[in-house]
Amino acid sequence: MPEGPSILILRETLARFTGAVVREADGRVALDLTRLRHRRLLAVRSWGRHLLLEFDGFSLRVHLLLFGSCRIGDATTPSTGSPAVSLRFDDGTRLDFHAVSAKWVEGDLDAHYDGSADILSPAWDAKAARGKLRIAPHTLVCDVLLDQAIFAGVGNIIKNEVLFRVRIHPLSRIGALPDPLLARMIDETRIYGFDFLAWKRQNVLKRHWQVHEQRNCPLCHRTLARIAQLGKRRRRSFHCDHCQALHVLPTLFDASLRTHASGNAPA
DNA sequence: TAACATGTTACGGT
DNA sequence: AACCGTAACATGTT
Numbered sequence: 001m002p003e004g005p006s007i008l009i010l011r012e013t014l015a016r017f018t019g020a021v022v023r024e025a026d027g028r029v030a031l032d033l034t035r036l037r038h039r040r041l042l043a044v045r046s047w048g049r050h051l052l053l054e055f056d057g058f059s060l061r062v063h064l065l066l067f068g069s070c071r072i073g074d075a076t077t078p079s080t081g082s083p084a085v086s087l088r089f090d091d092g093t094r095l096d097f098h099a100v101s102a103k104w105v106e107g108d109l110d111a112h113y114d115g116s117a118d119i120l121s122p123a124w125d126a127k128a129a130r131g132k133l134r135i136a137p138h139t140l141v142c143d144v145l146l147d148q149a150i151f152a153g154v155g156n157i158i159k160n161e162v163l164f165r166v167r168i169h170p171l172s173r174i175g176a177l178p179d180p181l182l183a184r185m186i187d188e189t190r191i192y193g194f195d196f197l198a199w200k201r202q203n204v205l206k207r208h209w210q211v212h213e214q215r216n217c218p219l220c221h222r223t224l225a226r227i228a229q230l231g232k233r234r235r236r237s238f239h240c241d242h243c244q245a246l247h248v249l250p251t252l253f254d255a256s257l258r259t260h261a262s263g264n265a266p267a
Numbered sequence: 268t269a270a271c272a273t274g275t276t277a278c279g280g281t
Numbered sequence: 282a283a284c285c286g287t288a289a290c291a292t293g294t295t
Contacts, residue, residue: 099292099293158273
């Protein structure tokens with residue numbers, strides 16, 4: 001369940017561990033988690049889909065990938081399965097992460113993370129996103145929305161829903177979008193992120209999906225396109241071929257890009 | 268019940 | 282050298 005808003009909720013849930021001291025730490029990840037023994041958890045932070053447990057001088061970055069989960073328990077809670085990361089604190093509480101990827105982040109977190117890219121952060125900067133997008137006019141919008149360096153926290157659901165909200169076809173090219181529409185897409189990404197967050201908190205997210213996992217377009221009622229591997233990232237796309245406009249680059253530009261990309265001269 | 272999914276990374280080949 | 286595509290991984294839900 002890990003798109004940015006879900007991680008933000010997880011961060012809030014784990015905030016109660018702030019200040020706790022680790023008694024024992026282990027897990028199946030290829031890290032020496034004993035490094036955490038007797039260290040005090042200074043803060044629980046997040047950036048996009050990254051959950052960050054901050055200690056003095058370093059942090060543990062936990063990524064839930066597609067299947068990750070987190071369980072809170074105490075000494076009496078039997079540990080189910082073998083957690084990727086398992087932390088036991090001095091007060092007897094425990095924190096187990098299953099199916100996550102974990103890494104150390106050395107030094108100051110702010111030196112590693114660009115807050116302006118996090119769609120849910122107060123530091124989010126739409127203009128910065130726009131600047132990054134200008135560099136790659138040929139990229140498909142369905143790929144660019146999933147680019148964590150530009151839209152940290154966006155996942156496949158947010159991508160599908162945002163593109164429907166702004167009526168942009170996922171196979172459109174960034175450089176083909178009129179400026180005002182591009183600006184709307186960027187703004188709507190953050191707006192939907194907060195809608196997702198609110199709905200997720202109330203446990204009503206799914207009932208608000210307009211296209212994701214839906215059969216028909218809520219506007220024209222035609223059958224939605226359901227494509228299982230769209231774009232470079234090969235993620236599922238739910239979109240309406242009729243209501244979402246396809247913005248393509250001028251033919252010459254497009255053709256020269258293709259030629260360049262394939263490395264072959266046209267016949 | 269088997270298949271699939273809100274994802275990333277490592278690796279080998281161009 | 283930089284870029285590309287594919288495989289590998291892991292678990293809860295339908």
